[in-house]
Amino acid sequence: MAAAMAAFALLHALPAHSYLPMGDGSGGVFVSAHWQSTPIPIEISTNVSAVGTKLQGSTSFQTVIQNSLNSWNQAPNFQTPLGTVTTSTAQAPDGTNLICFCTSGVVFNQNDGTLALTVTQFSGSQITGANIFFNPNPTGVCFITDSNASCANGTDFAQDLQTVATHELGHFIGLDHSAVVRATMYPFAPAKETQLSWDDVAGASLLYPKAAxxxxxxxxxxxxxxxxxxxxxxxxxxxxxxxxxxxxxxxxxxxxxxxxxxxxxxxxxxxxxxxxxxxxxxxxxxxxxxxxxxxxxxxxxxxxxxxxxxxxx
Ligand SMILES: [Zn+2]
Known part of the structure; x- marks a missing residue:
C-alpha cells in the first residue's frame, strides 16, 4: 500500500474563503482521508527549551495545546477522534503523534514566516500518524500564551499560540486549508482567533460525524x-x-x-x-x-x- 506524506505551512501574514478535507481524487471521485484507528493518542512535549525567548506568557505550552484540543473536542456535530494526551520531553519525533517545539524532524526556512507545520503520514486514504511541529525561531514573530504577554524583541509580531495550535489540529484530524477568510483553516494566521467557525465545524463533521x-x-x-x-x-x-x-x-x-x-x-x-x-x-x-x-x-x-x-x- 502506498505511503505518502503531506505538510501544510501556516504562514504569518499581515494583515491577515472553505473547508476542504485532505484525501485522494485520483480516481476522479474524491475520497477523504481519515485516521485509521481512533481514538488518536497524542503526546505533548513539555520541553520548550528550543523556542527560548520566542515563547512568552504565563500559560504553559501544554495548557495552550489542551485548550486547542478542547475547542475541537467540544465542536458540535463532530465525533472527536482525538484521544488521550500524554506528555514527554521529546525534542524529535519518537513514533508517537508528537506536538512539540522540536529541534529535529523538520527544517524551517529561516526566511519565511512559517509558524508551524503538521506532517501527516498516509497509507492510502488512511492517516496513520501525524506530528505538529512549532517553529522554535519564526522570523519576525514570537508566540504568546496569554494576552498580557509581549515579545522579548520589541519589533517581533506577537502571535497567539493557541490560534496556531487550533489550526494545526485541524490538519492533524485531516483537514486541508480553507479559502474561507475567517475560518480557522484559512492558511494565514490572524493575531488571535481561538474559536472555530461554521466552516471548520462543517469540515470536521464531514470527516467524523456524530451519530446524532x-x-x-x-x-x-x-x-x-x-x-x-x-x-x-x-x-x-x-x-x-x-x-x-x-x-x-x-x-x-x-x-x-x-x-x-x-x-x-x-x-x-x-x-x-x-x-x-x-x-x-x-x-x-x-x-x-x-x-x-x-x-x-x-x-x-x-x-x-x-x-x-x-x-x-
Ligand atoms: Zn495550515
Whole structure:
C-alpha cells in the first residue's frame, strides 16, 4: 500500500474563503482521508527549551495545546477522534503523534514566516500518524500564551499560540486549508482567533460525524461550468439570515461554508445549519492560491482553474 506524506505551512501574514478535507481524487471521485484507528493518542512535549525567548506568557505550552484540543473536542456535530494526551520531553519525533517545539524532524526556512507545520503520514486514504511541529525561531514573530504577554524583541509580531495550535489540529484530524477568510483553516494566521467557525465545524463533521447531530444540517450542490467544467472553483455558501443555530455552542463563529469543485465541475457543500444562503463561485486567485491547498495534487492536476470571474446566486 502506498505511503505518502503531506505538510501544510501556516504562514504569518499581515494583515491577515472553505473547508476542504485532505484525501485522494485520483480516481476522479474524491475520497477523504481519515485516521485509521481512533481514538488518536497524542503526546505533548513539555520541553520548550528550543523556542527560548520566542515563547512568552504565563500559560504553559501544554495548557495552550489542551485548550486547542478542547475547542475541537467540544465542536458540535463532530465525533472527536482525538484521544488521550500524554506528555514527554521529546525534542524529535519518537513514533508517537508528537506536538512539540522540536529541534529535529523538520527544517524551517529561516526566511519565511512559517509558524508551524503538521506532517501527516498516509497509507492510502488512511492517516496513520501525524506530528505538529512549532517553529522554535519564526522570523519576525514570537508566540504568546496569554494576552498580557509581549515579545522579548520589541519589533517581533506577537502571535497567539493557541490560534496556531487550533489550526494545526485541524490538519492533524485531516483537514486541508480553507479559502474561507475567517475560518480557522484559512492558511494565514490572524493575531488571535481561538474559536472555530461554521466552516471548520462543517469540515470536521464531514470527516467524523456524530451519530446524532447536535444541530441538523443540509447541503447545497451544483455544477460550475464555463465552456466546460470548471475544476477547483471555490464555491461557498454565505449565510445571510439572523439565525444562530449553533447558539448552544457560543464558541462557534458564523462564517461562510465552502468547498472546491471537482474535475466535472461538481460541488457539494454539506454541514449547512438552518439559515438563508447566497452561493458564490470564485477563482482561487488570492488571497488563497492553488499552492495553499492540495486539491489539484489530490486529483493529479497541475493546478486548479482560475480563468473565470466570480459569480453568485
Ligand atoms: Zn495550515
Amino acid at each position: 447531530l447536535d444541530v441538523g444540517t443540509g447541503g447545497i450542490s451544483g455544477t460550475i461550468s464555463k465552456t466546460g467544467a470548471v475544476f477547483g472553483a471555490h464555491v461557498f455558501a454565505n449565510p445571510t439570515g439572523s439565525n444562530n443555530p449553533f447558539g448552544a455552542f457560543p464558541s462557534i463563529r458564523k462564517t461562510p461554508i465552502g468547498t472546491l469543485s471537482d474535475l466535472s465541475g461538481n460541488y457539494t457543500i454539506i454541514g449547512l445549519p438552518p439559515d438563508d444562503y447566497v452561493v458564490y463561485a470564485e477563482p482561487l486567485d488570492g488571497p488563497v492560491l492553488d499552492g495553499n491547498v492540495a486539491w489539484a495534487q489530490d486529483f493529479g492536476q497541475g493546478s486548479v482553474m482560475t480563468d473565470f470571474t466570480t459569480r453568485f446566486h
